Structures are given as C-alpha cells and as structure tokens.
Amino acid sequence: MTRKELVVSALENGTVLDHIPAENVYKALDLLGLKDIESQITIGINLTSKAQGRKGIIKIADRFFEDEELGKLALIAPKATVNIIRDFKVVEKKKLETPAEVIGIAKCRNPKCVTNHQPIRTWFKTVVSGDEISLKCHYCEKNTDIRHAF
C-alpha cells in the first residue's frame, strides 16, 4: 500500500507548487491554465501544515512555468513555494514575486468600470499593503481586493 501511494505522489520531472492556501487551489489551477492540459496532475487540498493550518499542493508532471506565470500565482498564494523536479530530485526552488502589473486576467469589481461594458483587456497595478494585496484599475482608478478579482 505504501509503495503504491509513492507511485502516485513521486514526480519524475515536473513542478510541485506547495503551500497554496487550501481555498485557492482551484483558482490556482485556473490561473495557471492547468484545467485543460493532458499531463498527470496530483492535487492535495486541506493537507495539514504547521505554518498555515490547512494548505493545498499541486504536482504537475512534465510542466515547468515561466516567471510571468508564477507571478499570477503570487497574487492568490503569496507564500507558495515552487519546486522544480528533474529525475525525481528537487533541482531548483523558486520564490514567488508579486508582479507590479496584472494584465488581461483579473476582473474589476467596479460595476461602472468601462472594462465591464466594452471589450477591453483589463489592466491593474498591484498595491501591496502589509499582507493585503489589491489591484488598482488602470481605467477607473478603483481598487479591487485580490480575493474578488478572479
């Protein structure tokens, strides 16, 4: 039994995204475009974490991410860790960096914002204040809490 579990969780080549807030695992899959890919993905939700209480983990086989893609993850999981696996070994650990701008992926929460009425690509500046991240809309100049932007 133990051996079989290992087969499921061990990754030969790929990426392990750890310490994602449990409630944001589905959002993370969405933001990273992992919903429609063919590679093997292992997902853990509500795993026990000393630091976070409940955490989530995503293991993706044969997939490596650009820094720009990981920037998106930083918005909803600023404390996530990224482990790059090659030949069953962790060859690199990356820290996430919050991007200065978020273009084309988030939604402005202001119902009167022009981006919600015209076919316009959204564009935000990231505003970090302590642990809180919000997005300031380039167009209507209103702030959207990151928890409501995706």
Next chain:
Amino acid sequence: MAKSLISIRDFTKEEILHVLETAREFEQNREQKFLEGKVIASLFFEPSTRTRLSFETAINRLGAKVIGFSDASNTSQSKGETLKDTIKMVNNYVDMIVMRHPLEGSSRYASEVATVPVVNAGDGANQHPSQTLLDLYSILQTQGRLEGLTINMVGDLKYGRTTHSLLQAMSHFNPRFIFTAPEELKMPKEYKDFLDAKGIEYIETTSLDEYLNDCDILYMTRVQQERFTDLMEYERVKDVYTLNASMLGSVKDNMKILHPLPRVTEIDQDVDETPYAYYFKQAENGLYVRMAIISYLLGYR
C-alpha cells in the same frame, strides 16, 4: 500618443501652475482666436449642459470649430457600436476630443485609442480634471496663493469626485483639510491614507458649525442622488447641511465659499449676497481654465 488630460494626477505641479497662469491671461483677454482652422470634437455620451457649454464656449472663443453630440441616444453607440470604433472614427476628423461618458475609465481608454489629445469632461464618478483646475484657479484668485491654506470640504465626501480630485491636486501645496460629512458619507479611507503618506493634516467632523470659522475655503458639495445605489441612504442624508448667512458672522475675512454647482438646498440664497459667496464667479472661471487646458494640450501655450 498625444498629451491628454484624463485625471488630475496626469499633470505635474508645474503643469498645474502653468495652466492656472495661462487661464489668468485668458481672463484678461478672452478674444484670442489662435485656433482658427482647428476642429474639436465635443462628445457628450451623457448630458451635462453646464460643462458642455463651458467647453464649447472655450473652443469658440479660441476660434476653433466644434463638432459632436450632447446625448448618446441618437448616435451609433445606441446601435451597439463600441466606444473604440466611435473614437477611432472621430479621431480621423478632429484635432482634439473633449468627452464625457457615464462609464468610469472610458476617457482613459479613449486616450489610448485616439492619436489626438483627449480631455476628460467627466467619466462617471471617477475624474473631472477641468473642474479641479477651475477650483484651484478660484482658490488662487481669491486667496492670492495656493500654499498653506485650510480647506473645509462639506457634504458628500464619499461619492463626490470633485472633493477627491481637489484633495489630490491641493496635496502639492501643503494644505490642511477639514472634512465635514455625515457618517454615511465620510471621506474614503484610501484618500485619508494618501494624505497620511504625504504627512498632510486633516480633521473629520459631522458638524458644519464646528470648524466654519477656521477655514480659508469652504468647499460645499451637493449630495448627488445619481451616485447612490441605496436610495434609503440618500433619503437619510440628502438635506444634512444647509449653510445660511446667519452662520457666517465670525468666519475669516478672506474666507470664500466654493461649490461645483448646481446647488440644491445646501447653500441658502441669502448667502449669495454676502462677500463670501464665490460660486458664480467660480463657474465663470471654468471658461478661462478650459481655454487654458485646450491651448496647452495643443501646444499653443
């Protein structure tokens, strides 16, 4: 992309002062037709008679011609044309676009689509920078300076975009603020954070009487029904402050009352005859300031 005026923050302190200086020149001589041969579009996707007439008069007094509309209901926007296509089309015809639109951020977007300068004449509850510049001009004209003044803002400080923009613009000039508003309409936290970060002092009160005698400028605003999504909230606060002449007995001699107009009940008519009333002259100043904005953006001043 040409230099546009979308948000008051698009102008540096130097540009603000330059426009105010230029406005003074137009106040002394408003017959200066150096834009003869130019065509300027005045696109009002929602009606605003006061702002539109002021801009169109400014354009005419500078000698340029105006094209445009005062209401989007009989334009191709009502047929479903995108804002982008409307702006692209108009952009081919004119030297500048003045635009008002009910959606917030629409003018910024238009300035990115257009190659000619765009002047935001109001985008929903967001920005209305020509109003801010005429407020600054009126403060400068009545006080002889912009530095170190105490501004008491009264009324709807939550939804009132004029107060938000004026606060941002005045932050260049070492001011002190008094925010007089009911609990429901207090100055939003993001603007207070902005002042805190700049080390600018402010006091909040719900009483109009409390700091009336301490200010150089009393900036009154109307509680605008159209900005409320909750009508009950509007009913509770709509008549919360009424200024009348009997309240002005001990105010500072230099104190002036500004109001972006139209007023409803917040300033009694008996205030009009006092030496403190400046709101009608303030509206007239809008003409000179808009002439200055247009001349500056087109590179003539």
